[in-house]
Amino acid sequence: MGIMILGIESSCDDTSAAVIREGVLLSNVIASQSVHEAYGGVVPELASRAHQQNIIPVVSEAIKRAGIDKSELDAIAFTRGPGLMGSLLVGTSFAKGLSMSLSIPMIEVNHLQAHVLAHFIKDAPDDNHQPAYPFLCLLVSGGNSQIIKVKAYNDMEVIGQTIDDAAGEAFDKCAKVMGLGYPGGPIVNRLANEGNPNTFVFSKPHISDYNYSFSGLKTSFLYTLRDRLAVDPDFIEKNKADLCASLQETVIDILMTKLRKAAKDLNINEVAVAGGVSANTGLRDAFHDHARRYGWKIHIPKFAYTTDNAAMVAITGYYKYMDKDFCSMEATPFSRVVL
Ligand code: KG4
Numbered sequence: 001m002g003i004m005i006l007g008i009e010s011s012c013d014d015t016s017a018a019v020i021r022e023g024v025l026l027s028n029v030i031a032s033q034s035v036h037e038a039y040g041g042v043v044p045e046l047a048s049r050a051h052q053q054n055i056i057p058v059v060s061e062a063i064k065r066a067g068i069d070k071s072e073l074d075a076i077a078f079t080r081g082p083g084l085m086g087s088l089l090v091g092t093s094f095a096k097g098l099s100m101s102l103s104i105p106m107i108e109v110n111h112l113q114a115h116v117l118a119h120f121i122k123d124a125p126d127d128n129h130q131p132a133y134p135f136l137c138l139l140v141s142g143g144n145s146q147i148i149k150v151k152a153y154n155d156m157e158v159i160g161q162t163i164d165d166a167a168g169e170a171f172d173k174c175a176k177v178m179g180l181g182y183p184g185g186p187i188v189n190r191l192a193n194e195g196n197p198n199t200f201v202f203s204k205p206h207i208s209d210y211n212y213s214f215s216g217l218k219t220s221f222l223y224t225l226r227d228r229l230a231v232d233p234d235f236i237e238k239n240k241a242d243l244c245a246s247l248q249e250t251v252i253d254i255l256m257t258k259l260r261k262a263a264k265d266l267n268i269n270e271v272a273v274a275g276g277v278s279a280n281t282g283l284r285d286a287f288h289d290h291a292r293r294y295g296w297k298i299h300i301p302k303f304a305y306t307t308d309n310a311a312m313v314a315i316t317g318y319y320k321y322m323d324k325d326f327c328s329m330e331a332t333p334f335s336r337v338v339l
Contacts, residue, residue, distance in 0.1 A: 003321055004068065006076045006098075007314025008059065010091030011083025011111045012142075013042045015054035016310035019066035019073075020318050024122045026066035028304065028311040031058050040182045041172075048086030055094050062310070073104055075326070077317020080108035081334035082143075088333030096329055105326040107317040110337065111308075115139055115274040116150055117319070118305040118312035131299045136268050138259050140283075141275035142168035142183070145212045145255070147262050150272075153319045159266075160210025160258055167251055168277045170214035174221045174247050178236050188244045189280050195245030200224060202250045210262045217250055248282045256286050263296065272299035279306040 002022035009016040013036055018028040031054040036042045063070050078095035081088055099106040116137045120130050131150070139146045145167045147160040165173070168185055175184020180191075203220035205213035225243075228235040236243070263271055273287060284300055291298045305312060320326075 003318060004072050004074050005107075005314045005317045005321060006059070006062070006073050007109070007310040007312070007317055008055075008076065008078040008091045008095050009111075009114075009308055009310040009313045010051045010055065010087050011079045011081070012087060012308055013047045013050070014308040015051050015058050016308065016313075017059040017062035018310035018314045019062055019068065020121070020311065020314035021066075022125070023120065023315060023318055024125055024127075025311050025314075026068070027062045028309055029058050029062045029065065030309055037182055040176060042084070044084045044086055047084055048090060051087050051090035055090055059094070059098075070098075070102060073102060075105045075107055075317060075321050076102075077107040077109050077313050077320070079111050079114065079313055080327075080331060082111055082337045083333070083335065085333060085335045088335070092331065092333050100329075105321075106329075106331065107320045107325065108327040108331050109313045109316045109320070112139060112144060112146075113156060114312040114316045115141070116148060116156060116272070117153060117316045118274055118301050118309075119272050119299050120153070120319075121305060121311050121315045129299070131270050131272050131297075134268055135270035135272055135299070136259065136262055136266070137272040137274055138255060138278075139275045140167045140255065140273065140277035142166060142172065142185075144275065145214070147210045147259060149266065149268070153316075154323070154325075159262060160212065162212040162214060163207065164213050164215040165218060167212070167214060167255060168275070170218055170251055171247070171277070173218055177222060177225060178240065178243065185277060185280065188248055189282065191241045191244035192248040192282060193245075195241030195243070197245040197249035199239070199242035200246035202246065204250065204254055210258050212254065212258060214251070214254070217247075217254070221247060248280070252280075252283050252286050255283065256290065260290065260294070263294070269294070269296050270299070271296045274301060274306070276307045279303055
């Protein structure tokens with residue numbers, strides 16, 4: 001037996017459901033929405049509709065793959081926010097309906113907290129790779145770039161964050177001006193592997209504390225393209241790999257410089273990374289490099305837990321269940337929030 005939690009994630013363009021028993025993952029089903037590719041970005045209205053179509057089959061499949069019956073569930077954890085309102089409404093409403101029909105409690109989950117707690121998902125009962133508190137977590141996604149001091153599962157302090165664009169946004173926007181597909185991050189990563197990171201120099205921000213800024217880099221990237229294209233119309237095509245490698249190197253340098261400063265100032269050497277951009281292989285290499293050079297104990301999520309998934313919602317729900325931290329039927333989604 002053991003506490004069994006169903007997690008539901010629908011904050012953006014992935015419909016996902018997962019089952020966790022006593023912190024151990026039994027299933028994690030994700031339906032991604034390819035409909036947005038043609039538009040070069042997520043179209044909120046289309047995302048909501050796709051969630052409506054996907055939610056029942058995705059939840060059914062998660063329960064089936066877990067090898068359980070829905071009557072064995074102890075609670076339903078769902079992403080309440082932040083995210084797209086229409087998308088969140090689908091998951092929230094579904095969680096309410098299922099919770100009422102099964103007469104089990106509902107647990108609201110903060111999407112950002114869930115990204116951090118993805119590090120606590122166990123693949124087997126004897127899986128003990130979890131970070132020790134306190135640790136620092138670099139949370140980097142399409143909407144966030146934050147350094148979080150994690151003191152407990154429910155005690156997180158954002159000590160630094162972007163004042164404009166997020167790191168993922170910088171990748172996506174620069175990819176867009178090069179005419180690469182969407183989302184641009186993975187494409188830039190792939191091309192960067194074939195390029196020279198020292199070919200181009202882009203501007204880096206000079207801002208205080210542990211905060212980030214990526215809008216200057218984006219502008220500097222744009223101006224480089226504009227100036228070089230004026231001389232050679234095939235400039236992008238000829239230099240794609242080097243442009244991607246130099247861009248990626250700059251983003252990673254910006255991210256790691258502030259993280260290094262935070263780790264040193266706070267004297268914390270347990271450091272994790274989370275969110276969609278944590279799939280970036282250059283960033284992962286930088287973490288391994290820092291582990292060697294500075295003695296960091298690093299935590300890098302499996303690729304399956306980097307982008308939006310319900311396993312991270314279910315594990316957060318599991319911890320909140322242990323504290324009997326349930327929510328009422330009046331819970332409504334929120335689109336924006338800090339941790
Ligand atoms: O966490 P996530 O799936 O969604 C939210 O923003 O909540 O993150 C998506 C972001 C996108 O900006 C995408 O381009 C970026 O993560 N991303 C990557 C890579 N894989 C995904 N960025 C750089 N390199 C990657 N390999």
